[in-house]
Amino acid sequence: MAEITPNELGITTVFAVREHRSLWKDAWRRLQSNRTARLGLAIVLIFVLSAVLAHYFWEYDPKTDLDYSLKLKPPNLFTNEEVQSIHPFGTDKLGRDIFRRVVHGGWNSLRVGLVAVGISLLFGGLLGLLAGFYESMMVTPGERILLLGLIGLLLGLLSAWIAAQPIQAVLFGLLGAAAAYFDTFLSGRVWRVVFFGALGGVIGGGLGSLVNPATGYVCGALGLIIGSLLALPLGGKFFSDTVMRAMDVLLSFPSYLLAIAIVAFLGPGLEKGMIAIGVVGIPVYARLVRSAVLSVVQKEYILAAQSIGESHGRILFRGIFPNILSPVIVQSTMGLAGAILSAAALGFLGLGAIPPEPEWGAMLGDSYRFLASGAWWAVVFPGLAIMLCVLGFNLLGDGLRDALDPKLRI
Amino acid sequence: MTRYIIRRLVSVIPTIIGVTFVIFMFQRLIPGDPAVAMLGEHATEENVERIREQFGLNRPAFLDRAALEEGDIKGFFDSQYFRYLSRLIKLDLGTSIHRRIPVAETLAIRFPATIELALASLLIAILVGIPVGIASAARRNSTLDSASMIGSLIGVSMPIFWLGIMLIMIFAVYLKWLPSGGRISANIAIEYQTHFILIDTLLAGDFPAFWDGLQHLILPAIALATIPMAIIARMTRSSMLDVLQEDYIRTAHAKGVMERYVLFKHALKNAFLPVITIIGLQAGILLAGAVLTETIFSWPGIGKWIYDAIIGRDYPIVQGGTLLIALLFIFINLIIDISYAFLDPRIHYD
Numbered sequence: 001m002a003e004i005t006p007n008e009l010g011i012t013t014v015f016a017v018r019e020h021r022s023l024w025k026d027a028w029r030r031l032q033s034n035r036t037a038r039l040g041l042a043i044v045l046i047f048v049l050s051a052v053l054a055h056y057f058w059e060y061d062p063k064t065d066l067d068y069s070l071k072l073k074p075p076n077l078f079t080n081e082e083v084q085s086i087h088p089f090g091t092d093k094l095g096r097d098i099f100r101r102v103v104h105g106g107w108n109s110l111r112v113g114l115v116a117v118g119i120s121l122l123f124g125g126l127l128g129l130l131a132g133f134y135e136s137m138m139v140t141p142g143e144r145i146l147l148l149g150l151i152g153l154l155l156g157l158l159s160a161w162i163a164a165q166p167i168q169a170v171l172f173g174l175l176g177a178a179a180a181y182f183d184t185f186l187s188g189r190v191w192r193v194v195f196f197g198a199l200g201g202v203i204g205g206g207l208g209s210l211v212n213p214a215t216g217y218v219c220g221a222l223g224l225i226i227g228s229l230l231a232l233p234l235g236g237k238f239f240s241d242t243v244m245r246a247m248d249v250l251l252s253f254p255s256y257l258l259a260i261a262i263v264a265f266l267g268p269g270l271e272k273g274m275i276a277i278g279v280v281g282i283p284v285y286a287r288l289v290r291s292a293v294l295s296v297v298q299k300e301y302i303l304a305a306q307s308i309g310e311s312h313g314r315i316l317f318r319g320i321f322p323n324i325l326s327p328v329i330v331q332s333t334m335g336l337a338g339a340i341l342s343a344a345a346l347g348f349l350g351l352g353a354i355p356p357e358p359e360w361g362a363m364l365g366d367s368y369r370f371l372a373s374g375a376w377w378a379v380v381f382p383g384l385a386i387m388l389c390v391l392g393f394n395l396l397g398d399g400l401r402d403a404l405d406p407k408l409r410i
Numbered sequence: 411m412t413r414y415i416i417r418r419l420v421s422v423i424p425t426i427i428g429v430t431f432v433i434f435m436f437q438r439l440i441p442g443d444p445a446v447a448m449l450g451e452h453a454t455e456e457n458v459e460r461i462r463e464q465f466g467l468n469r470p471a472f473l474d475r476a477a478l479e480e481g482d483i484k485g486f487f488d489s490q491y492f493r494y495l496s497r498l499i500k501l502d503l504g505t506s507i508h509r510r511i512p513v514a515e516t517l518a519i520r521f522p523a524t525i526e527l528a529l530a531s532l533l534i535a536i537l538v539g540i541p542v543g544i545a546s547a548a549r550r551n552s553t554l555d556s557a558s559m560i561g562s563l564i565g566v567s568m569p570i571f572w573l574g575i576m577l578i579m580i581f582a583v584y585l586k587w588l589p590s591g592g593r594i595s596a597n598i599a600i601e602y603q604t605h606f607i608l609i610d611t612l613l614a615g616d617f618p619a620f621w622d623g624l625q626h627l628i629l630p631a632i633a634l635a636t637i638p639m640a641i642i643a644r645m646t647r648s649s650m651l652d653v654l655q656e657d658y659i660r661t662a663h664a665k666g667v668m669e670r671y672v673l674f675k676h677a678l679k680n681a682f683l684p685v686i687t688i689i690g691l692q693a694g695i696l697l698a699g700a701v702l703t704e705t706i707f708s709w710p711g712i713g714k715w716i717y718d719a720i721i722g723r724d725y726p727i728v729q730g731g732t733l734l735i736a737l738l739f740i741f742i743n744l745i746i747d748i749s750y751a752f753l754d755p756r757i758h759y760d
Binding site for chain 1: 424697717721
C-alpha cells in the first residue's frame, strides 16, 4: 500500500479534529448507543406523549362516562351486532372504554410520579446536601452562631410554651448565639457546661417561677439541659447526625404503611397520595445526596476552592452541586418508577385517586372482583400499563446510570 | 470492634424513641374521635366521655400545661404520650378498640403468619436470585445474561398486587391447581403452638395439613418474592463482575484452576458481602409488600391487619403492629451492620 501523506487527504494544519463535547453530550451519546436504554426511552416517550396528547386533545369527562348496555364487554377490534363501538381493551363494570381510561390514567400516574419525586428531591436533597456538606466542612463562626441560635430558639420554644412566655424562646436563642460567639470562653472545660447550664437554668427557672413555683422547677430543669447542650462544641457533625437520625426514623417504617398512614391522615385523593409518596421518599434522597456530597467533598478542587477562600455557599452550589447531579438524576428516574408503582398501590387499596377519576391502580382495584366472572381484560390492561410504564423508567434509569457514570454499576 | 458494636447499639435508642413518637403522632393526627369510633355514631355524650376517661383520651397529648399551672408537676407529665411509653415499657400494647382483644394476643397469632410468608419469599428469592446472578456474571453478555437481566428489570417493575391477581387468575381460577387465598383450608383443624402453620403441622406429624398449608403458601410467596428476587439477582451479578475483574482471579485462571472452582471458591466468597447487605435490606420491601400481598391473598397476617385498623381507626392495633414492624426493621439493620464487622476482616471500625 502506497504511503499517504496528510496533504493528499486534505488535512493541512489541524490533526486532532475533535469537537468539544460536554459531559452531558458524551452521556447522551452513550445513552443512545445503549439498546436497552433506547427501549426505555421509547416506552417513556410513548407514555408521556399519549398522556399529554390525550389530556389536551382527547376530552374525557369521567363523571359522565357511563353506559350499562356495554357492561364488561371483552376487547374487540371490529364492531359487531352486539357492540357498536370499538373497545380494544374491552369495557369495565360501568361500560366505560378501558383503553380510553388507561390512556387518561397515564396523565395521572405521570403527574403523581413527578410531583412525588419533586417533593422527595426538594426536601431530601436539600437536607442531604447540607448534612453531607457540614459533616465534612468546618462551620464558619457566623454559621455556628446561626446554628446554635436556632437550636436555642427551637428548644426554647418548648420552655416558652410550657410557661406561656414567648420571651423565653428569644432568650434561649440569644443564649445559643452567645455560646457560639464566645466559643473560646472556658473551652474544653467542664466549667463551660456548668456556666451555660446555670445561665439556661436561670433564664427558664427565673421566668418560669413568675408563673408559679412548679413551672419554675420544670422550666428551670429544662433550661439547665438546654444551656448545657448549647455549651457543647456543636458543629456540622451534630447537625448531620440529627438530620440522618430523623431520616432513620422515617426509614424504619415500611414505605406503604407510612404512605397509607399519611393518606389516612390527609384523606384520600390523588394530590394527597402525591404528598404521602413524596414524604416517604425524602429519606432515600437525603441519604443518597449526603453520600454523594461526602465523596465529592474530598476532591482536590473543593480543597482548592476552600484554600482560595471561596464562600461556603459558592462551594456548595458551584463546586459540589453540579458534581452530584449524576446519581441524583439516575435515582430520580428510578424514583419516578417507584412513585408510579406506589401511587398505583395506593389507588388499588382505595386510598389514591377518588373514583371515577381514571387511575391505573384504582382501575385494578375496581375490577378485580369481576375476575371470577371472566372479565380478565379489566384487570390485565391497567396492570400491563403500570408494569410497562414502570419498566420504561427503570430501563431508562439503568441506561442513564451507565451513560452518566461508566464506572458505576449496580 | 466491641466499641463499634456498643456505639451502634446506643445509636439505636434515639431511633426507637423517634419511632414511638411518630407512631404516637399517627394516632393524634388521623382525624376522627376514637371514643366515637368505639361506641358508634349514636353513642350518648356521657358514654363517650366515660370511654375517653377510661382510655385516657381526655388527657393532653404530650404535656399537661393546665396541671402545671395548678402546681402539679406529676400531673404535668401525665399525658397520653407518657402513658403510652410507660405501658410500652410494661409490654402492654393496649386493647383493640373494636374487638376488645389485647393487641399483643392477636399479634402473637398474626405476626407468625407474616413472618412465615416473608421467610418463604426470601427463601425463593435467594434460591433463584443468587444462582441466576452467578450464571449471568459467569457468562457475561450471553443470551442468558441479557434474558435474566431484562427479566429482573421486569421483576423490579412488577406491581405485586397485579402479579398476585394474575397468579390467582391463572393457577387458582383457571387451572385450579392451588388455592386462591387464606393460610389453610377451612376443614382442616390444627393444634396451634407456634402459629407457624408449617412448623405446627410438622410438630403434630400431620402431613396432609402440612401439604395443605404449603399449597396455600406458594402463590403469595411467589408474588412477594418477585421484587427481592430481581434485586438479589442484579446485585449478585454486579458484585461477581467486580470481583471477577480482580487480579487474583486472573492468577487463579493462569494457574489453571478449574473454572467452577474459581467461580465458587475464589469469586463468590468475596462477592457475597454486598449481596448479604441487599438481602438484609429486602426485609423492608417484604414487610411493605406484605400489606398488598396479604390483602390480595386474604392472608391473615400483620400487614392486612394494620391496613384494616388504619381504615377502621383502631389505634391500638395501628400503634402496636407498626411498632413491632419498625422495631424488627431496626433490629435487622443493626444485625447487618454488626455482621459486617465479622464478615469482612478488612473493615476496621475504631
